Amino acid sequence: MDIIDLSTVPGNPDNFEEFIDQMCRRLGVEYGSYATMNPMTGAVQGYATYGQSWKQHYMAHKLHLVDPTIHRAALSLAPVDWSRFVRDAKFHAVFRSADDFGISAQGITVPIRGPYGDRGLLSVTAAMPEFDWKRLSRQIVGELQIAAVHLHDAVMRAGLLVPPLSRPSLSSREREVLQWVAAGKSQQDIGDILGISARTVEVHLRSAREKLGALSTAQAVGRAIGLRMIYPR
Numbered sequence: 001m002d003i004i005d006l007s008t009v010p011g012n013p014d015n016f017e018e019f020i021d022q023m024c025r026r027l028g029v030e031y032g033s034y035a036t037m038n039p040m041t042g043a044v045q046g047y048a049t050y051g052q053s054w055k056q057h058y059m060a061h062k063l064h065l066v067d068p069t070i071h072r073a074a075l076s077l078a079p080v081d082w083s084r085f086v087r088d089a090k091f092h093a094v095f096r097s098a099d100d101f102g103i104s105a106q107g108i109t110v111p112i113r114g115p116y117g118d119r120g121l122l123s124v125t126a127a128m129p130e131f132d133w134k135r136l137s138r139q140i141v142g143e144l145q146i147a148a149v150h151l152h153d154a155v156m157r158a159g160l161l162v163p164p165l166s167r168p169s170l171s172s173r174e175r176e177v178l179q180w181v182a183a184g185k186s187q188q189d190i191g192d193i194l195g196i197s198a199r200t201v202e203v204h205l206r207s208a209r210e211k212l213g214a215l216s217t218a219q220a221v222g223r224a225i226g227l228r229m230i231y232p233r
Helices: 015-027 052-060 089-100 130-157 172-182 187-194 198-212 217-226
Strands: 003-005 031-037 044-048 107-113 119-125
Touching: 015 031, 015 044, 015 119, 015 130, 031 130, 052 089, 107 130, 119 130, 130 217, 172 187, 172 198, 172 217, 187 198, 198 217
Parallel strands: 003 044
Antiparallel strands: 031 044, 031 119, 107 119
């Protein structure tokens, strides 16, 4: 299993790494990375804002083969705080080395599941007191999930892995409900606006989440915006 820094691939768009860097500065974290696995070759591909020396060390020592932020976080449906990882030999192989490069073992990874069976991982890390990290991670996890969906879908649309197989199809009511969620309305508000029950609103949201391969309504909204099915307010 190889690892490929997509930012070094000739002809590859270079704005994805910049997106991650801007996201990190906005959220108040130090470094960010995005990874996915090529379904044809099995290679781990992605972008990272880490320093070049750590990238070279990571790739030269094939740390992607044991990195829990890739292999263990990918098994989860929800965001994974790195404090949940077992401190075993694989963990230490990555993070003892990372510490030498000034990179903290404190972070969070958001798994992304796309509508075509595709998957990705968006991770951020920050060196700060544990209490401050717990508070910050709670504050940013929602925005991080939306950013993860946006980035993953952008990578897929760029055709860097495999071209999209088909475009998810939402009903007009599902798009309408998601558009009102994007406008900040609650399920009860949406029901009142559309003349339906809040329970019916939830049925439409559940269906939209399933069609879009989203684990949460926030992810569904982010994906629908990225696919231009609805528009941000």
